[in-house]
Structures are given as C-alpha cells and as structure tokens.
Amino acid sequence: MTAPADKLHLDRDHLLHLMREMLRIRRFEERCVELYSAAKIRGFLHLYIGEEANAVGVMQALGPDDAVVTTYREHGHALARGIAARPLMAEMYGKIEGTSRGRGGSMHVFDKATRFYGGNAIVAGGLPLAVGIALAGKMRGERNITACFFGDGAAAEGVFHESLNLASLWQLPVLFICENNRYAMGTAIERAQSQTDLAKHAESYAIRAEAVDGMDVVAVEIAARRAAAFVREAGEPYFLENRTYRFRAHSMYDPELYRSKAEVEAWKKRDPIPFLEAWMHNTGTLHADDLPRLEAEAAAEIDDAVAYAEAGHWEPIEELCRDVMTPPDLRQNEAAA
C-alpha cells in the first residue's frame, strides 16, 4: 500500500466503506455469473472482477452533480456511483424495473438521477460524449466535472485521440480514467500499442497524466481526489492510467486462449479486496466481525435485488417501439425542458 497523502479520509469508517463497496461489486457479479449459467441473464456479460478498486476509488472523488461516462464493463461503476442493486439487477434480467426499462441490459446502464450516461459498448465511443458533457457544463457555468472511464483498448481508437485533443484544446473539465487491464478483449497491450505507457498519450496532448496502481483502492482514491480537484479548480482535463487486471474472461463467451493461468494467478495475488483487508488488519482498522458483517450485508442486498428482478415484469410487446423517438404529443413539452 502506498503511503496515503491524504490521511483525512483514511479512518476506519471510510476504509470499511471502501471494503463494503468492493465486496458489493464482487458479490453482485459473482451472482450474475450464476444467473448467467441459469439463463436468467443472457447476451454479453462483461465482468469487472479484479478491477473493483478503480470504480470504488474514483467515485469517492466525485460529487452528486458530476457526470459519469463509462463502458460495457460498468456494473461496478454503477454500484459505486450509487445506482441501487435492485434496478441494476432488473436491468440484467431485461425487466421493466431495470435502470433502462430492460432495453439496455448489462452493457447499457443509464441513470439520470446520478448523471450516469452509460454503458457505452463501442470501444472509445464514450470519450467524445464526455467531452461534450463537460463542454455543456462549462458553457452553462457549472462547476461539475465529467469522469470518463475506458479501457486500454480505447487508446488504439482514433476517437480517443480526437477526444483528448478536444478536451485539452478547449480546456474542458474531464477526468479521463483509463482502466488498463492489459487486454483489449484477447489482444495484449504489447501486441496492440506501440506506446504501452498510455499516460504518455495524454501528455502528448498537453494533459496532465499519471499512472496509479489500480489494485490498490486507497492509492486510486488518493490519485482520483487529487486529479478531480485539479480538474475542478483548473477547469482542465486530467488523465489517470489505472493499472489493473481482469480476473475473469472478457465475456462469458471467452475461452481465454490468449493468456496463461500462471499470469492470472499471479495477478490474483494482488486482488484488491484481500489487499485492503490485509492492510486494514495490519493497521488495526479491521475488527474481527467486520468482514462477516459486510459479507452478510452484501449477500442480503443481492438476494433482495435478485428477488426484485425475479418479481419484475416483462415489457408488453405492444410497447416495442417506444423510446425510439419522442411521441409527437410530447415533442413540444420535451423541447421546452
């Protein structure tokens, strides 16, 4: 664990909060795997297991008015942002009670209340949206920032570079968070990127950048708080490269032919949850009954979410074509909004 630069937040309560959030995400997704096997969840399911420290650490630095743009691997971001497990699980099922009325599924979680702008399943497709949301905030004189999560694969897309350039050129308050888990689906970063030090891309666009240990939630939080404060104060973008690892396959269809079991096992030794547990244990901030209690709370929350999703409703087929365009009778009202 890196030495905390901001000890104010590292009291026992806060550390327990970080642990609780990571456990919620881990157990939620493990349940999703079971539900996938049971054919309750279909389609693509991209798991965040192993990367939880990133969403949890970064979200600590955001306020309620800030915006979040993320990717198809976003269950962790959604939970850490404050989207309740119930509608999130219902979305996984495709039920009306889901965050997107079930229309999006695992990859397209949206939530207006928390300014959560998806759930974007085109790699790097969310970056220019984040730039635009930040531009709107700046033009409207707001003080909020936009946090934009994406993976290392995004750095090979042209629109990644266009977006970084625009954010820097126009001095927009975007916090870019590259969750570098070393694989773009099955292609290792060394096989895809001529420059594997991804933070250097940001520096080439005159954006301040730093790399952080994405397996260490406290390190991520400290870096994110510093970065977010800079973005908010300076009104400029900032780029975090969070070096992390995905323990599970890319999606449920992935036989993982592209990496060795030994590599995965080596990274699992750096699992962010036991890592925080050990550190709390060593610093005396973890009591004997803490983890069992947090585990029980997470299990109860997820049981409840699954029951909610199970009891949810399928949208009537008669409503198939809703939410494509605004109905004519609502167009004027929407326009005035």
Next chain:
Amino acid sequence: MTTTTYREAVRAAHREALQRDSRVFLMGEDVGRYGGSYACTKGLLEEFGPERIRDTPLSEAGFVGAGIGAALGGMRPIVEIMTVNFSLLALDQIVNNAATIRHMSGGQFGIPLVIRMATGAGRQVAAQHSHSLECWYAHVPGIRVVAPATLADARGMLWTALEDPDPVVIFEHATLYNLEGDLPNDARSVDIDHAAVLRPGHDVTLIAYSANVHKAMEAARQLAGEKIEAEVLDLRSLRPLDDAAIMASVRKTRRAVIVDEGWRSGSLAGEISARIMEQAFYDLDAPVGRVCSEEVPIPYPKHLEDAALPQPEKVVAAVKGLFGDHG
C-alpha cells in the same frame, strides 16, 4: 418579400436560433473565422463570439460525439459537418450514440442535437466529394432526416429541428446554396413532418427531395409541353417518410417516378417504390419508375458527371416510358 439565396437563408436561420436560445451554439470545421466552407456562417463569429461559434479541429467523430454529449448536458448544439462525405468519419457516433441513447436509456436521456451537412454532386469535385448518402441516415431509427430544397425550408427547418427533442440531420445539397428566390421578411419556422406538393398535376407524380426537386420541376415544365401534367412532390422529410402525402398523390395521378441522387441499389427510391407497391398497388396504372444515379463513383469530367446523375431529360424519358412511349 426580400430576394435572397439559400445560403443567406441558412445563415439567417442560424442568426435567429442563436438570438432566440442561449443554449444554441454552432460547432464544426471552419464555421467561425473562415465563415463556413460554403460561407453559410459568415459573420456569425463576430456577432456571437468564439464560445458559441466554435471552430473545431478535423475530428468528425470527436466533435459530433461532443455535440451529442453537449446535448445530453443541456445545450442545443448545431454541429456542421462540412460534407456528407466526411460524415462517414462520424457515422459511429451518429448511429451508435445519437440514434440509440434514448432507447438504451429507457427514455431517460434524449439527444436534442442538430447535425447539418452539405451533400450531393454536380460541381465536378469527383468521387470523394460527391456522395449522396442521405439514404444511409434515413435507414436508422432514432434520428430524423430532413432535406430542405427551397429557400423557405432552408430558412425554416433549422428552428423546428432545434425544438425537436431528438437528433435531426439536415442535408443541404451543395448546388443549392446559390439558389435565388424571394422570402417573406417575416419568414419563420416550418413543419418538418410533411411532404409538399410544389406543382400540382394529374398525370404522374414526380417524387424528389433536395436539389433533385428542381430537376423534377424542370422535367415537369418539359412534360407540360407534351400535354403531360406532372405533380411534383418534395419529400422534405426523409425519415420519417410522409406516406400519406405520397399515397394521396399517387392515387390521384396513378403513376409515379422517383428522382433520387443516391445510387439505385438500396436507395430511398427503392424504399419509396416498395411503399407504393404495399399501399397503392391497385391504384397504379404503370410500374413505379426510378431515376437514380448510375452505379459508378461520381467522375470528374462534366459530361461524365452529368451522365451519372439524374437529369430532367432522364425524368422526362422515364415518365414517357410509363405512358408506353419508350422513345
């Protein structure tokens, strides 16, 4: 009445929008200091400043995506893509984000974004600057596509599009900017839902949009000399198509020729023809005719470009074919 041009009408529409709503801003390549590659936005930078008349780098995906994001963030952006040819670099953002986010978010987020772009051939600028791909956009649920062919629509469609809570793509044919005509001094917004009969007739319906409306009008004048009275229907909206107006006209004239600058294969003309078959087959006295671009990248030499595109003479020939006169 004031005599003006299509270009000036587009510019007046922008000025009005920028004056009426502080959420409206314009961004695109060379819209500011250069004055717009077709000079449609000349003078706006001086009047409204660089925050609202925003020159962008050559990053079509980036600034179109930023327009989508700004719409999400509460603004009413107008994004100008210099031409449809370059819009292909932004197609991902338009199709995967602008058109889907309302649906994928279960109706939580709309994208009140207007995208304008020049389209079409006819200026000897060769294959990469002459596409007519309106049909690609009109294929996609979640966006509205309009094509102003007249000064009144160039002046009036922008504000209506800006009032729409969903993304609207406006296609301006590059050969129309110098079109001259009269506009009322109090010209204002127009509906963007309906097709319009520009010339009434009872023998055949010529269905067209954008610059080809004017070719259809010229064909109708030539046909009138041969005692064939053509009705000219300006589609105006390419998505949704105004089926009611199309069928009403076709049921009256019992014949239709569609004039479409897109390539015939997979064209809007094909779609419209299919709808006429589905909805008005038993009212027809002849098969639906189509005058489209030839299946070739648009060539540079004038005689070859002219041959590749719909022309009034081709429309006249197609109409005569419906009457059993195959020349």
